[in-house]
Amino acid sequence: MKSVKVPLGERSYQIVIGPSLLKAVGRKCKQLKLGQSCAVITDDRVEPLYAKPTIDSLKASGFNVTLITIPAGEKSKNLRLVQNCYDQLAQARLERNSFVLALGGGVVGDLAGFVAATYLRGVDFVQVPTTLLSQVDSSVGGKVGVNLKAGKNLVGAFYQPRLVLCDLDTLQTLPPREFKAGLAEVIKYGIIDDARLFKKLESEMERILKQDPKVLGSIIAKCCQIKAKVVGADEKESGLRATLNYGHTIGHAIEAITRYGTFLHGEAISIGQIAAGVLSHALCQFPEKDMERIRALFEKAKLPTSLRFTATQREKLMKAMQLDKKVSNGKVKFVLASRIGSVSPGHVVPNDMIHAVLEQIGLESSES
Numbered sequence: 001m002k003s004v005k006v007p008l009g010e011r012s013y014q015i016v017i018g019p020s021l022l023k024a025v026g027r028k029c030k031q032l033k034l035g036q037s038c039a040v041i042t043d044d045r046v047e048p049l050y051a052k053p054t055i056d057s058l059k060a061s062g063f064n065v066t067l068i069t070i071p072a073g074e075k076s077k078n079l080r081l082v083q084n085c086y087d088q089l090a091q092a093r094l095e096r097n098s099f100v101l102a103l104g105g106g107v108v109g110d111l112a113g114f115v116a117a118t119y120l121r122g123v124d125f126v127q128v129p130t131t132l133l134s135q136v137d138s139s140v141g142g143k144v145g146v147n148l149k150a151g152k153n154l155v156g157a158f159y160q161p162r163l164v165l166c167d168l169d170t171l172q173t174l175p176p177r178e179f180k181a182g183l184a185e186v187i188k189y190g191i192i193d194d195a196r197l198f199k200k201l202e203s204e205m206e207r208i209l210k211q212d213p214k215v216l217g218s219i220i221a222k223c224c225q226i227k228a229k230v231v232g233a234d235e236k237e238s239g240l241r242a243t244l245n246y247g248h249t250i251g252h253a254i255e256a257i258t259r260y261g262t263f264l265h266g267e268a269i270s271i272g273q274i275a276a277g278v279l280s281h282a283l284c285q286f287p288e289k290d291m292e293r294i295r296a297l298f299e300k301a302k303l304p305t306s307l308r309f310t311a312t313q314r315e316k317l318m319k320a321m322q323l324d325k326k327v328s329n330g331k332v333k334f335v336l337a338s339r340i341g342s343v344s345p346g347h348v349v350p351n352d353m354i355h356a357v358l359e360q361i362g363l364e365s366s367e368s
């Protein structure tokens with residue numbers, strides 16, 4: 001078992017990573033002296049797999065538990081379901097000292113976290129992430145929220161959990177495509193902060209894909225450590241936290257123009273990270289050989305590294321980038337790398353250079 005601290009003064013919390021942790025949920029919540037009653041929010045795919053052991057553990061430690069199950073999938077991250085959760089919490093008479101526990105992937109974590117942040121002006125919140133993406137990324141750092149018709153994550157809050165429990169065993173039931181998509185964020189941590197992690201991923205990728213628990217545990221812990229360090233230094237994203245968006249400017253645009261239906265987030269940001277690597281080579285002396293190592297690692301992880309779009313789609317992609325909520329003063333900003341393990345945010349890149357890179361990574365027009 002490994003433990004990583006997110007250093008936020010009085011609001012600091014632990015991320016615990018290891019096998020068989022679901023059965024320790026109750027004991028861990030008790031140690032934190034959380035209130036007697038709680039709501040477990042999960043989705044209808046995770047519920048039949050992991051709700052019972054979680055609830056049994058909570059009950060064995062003396063907690064009263066209400067179970068709330070939402071439909072699986074991104075579409076559930078909406079205000080109607082938030083309202084529905086509030087109603088169920090009120091019906092179960094959950095009071096100010098009760099807590100909400102998110103059991104599931106990033107969708108459940110973001111929605112349940114927003115419910116916890118706002119119900120009775122905030123009740124305690126515990127995250128039990130069950131996807132690789134949520135274990136290394138969304139459960140750490142306190143961003144919670146839901147989507148609007150106008151765009152993703154447009155309503156939300158910064159609200160830190162009291163505890164994050166990553167049970168490695170839960171990943172065994174994750175569809176392989178979802179697991180690989182999570183690896184795109186894992187590789188990102190190597191690129192933005194840790195050349196040694198990147199090297200380890202290069203040498204251990206086969207074992208990681210087989211979900212060897214020892215390697216996986218230490219890699220997830222490393223990723224959480226990096227995110228914890230970044231969030232601890234810049235909780236509300238005024239600078240350093242933006243580095244976590246490496247590969248996301250183009251990645252988000254790819255997701256948007258394909259209406260979130262073609263690529264998983266991790267797949268879109270794999271292509272985005274390749275594009276950011278090419279831009280880094282052009283603008284930040286990012287070495288060609290590092291670019292090749294990045295491409296090779298994504299290929300080893302069986303993630304996409306190129307895409308072919310029509311000219312019309314490419315125009316849409318440029319427009320989608322302008323609409324991204326991270327754009328300020330109308331300027332699209334990129335996180336770029338100077339070498340593996342070191343990036344900086346805030347690079348303004350001329351449009352013609354973005355076009356050139358899209359061509360170079362295989363997004364060239366098939367209409368012309």
Ligand SMILES: NC(=O)c1ccc[n+]([C@@H]2O[C@H](COP(=O)([O-])OP(=O)(O)OC[C@H]3O[C@@H](n4cnc5c(N)ncnc54)[C@H](O)[C@@H]3O)[C@@H](O)[C@H]2O)c1
Nearest residue numbers: 045072105106107108130131133134137138143170173174
């Ligand atoms: N808050 C943040 O900082 C942050 C960061 C990154 C992403 N996100 C958000 O996270 C969401 C994506 O999260 P995700 O990739 O975990 O997707 P997800 O929550 O939709 O889970 C993916 C699928 O896997 C299923 N599933 C979950 N755990 C499982 C398990 N152990 N076994 C079998 N099936 C399982 C789910 O039911 C779902 O169908 C997006 O909404 C994104 O905006 C938030």
Ligand SMILES: [Zn+2]
Nearest residue numbers: 185248265269
């Ligand atoms: Zn991401």
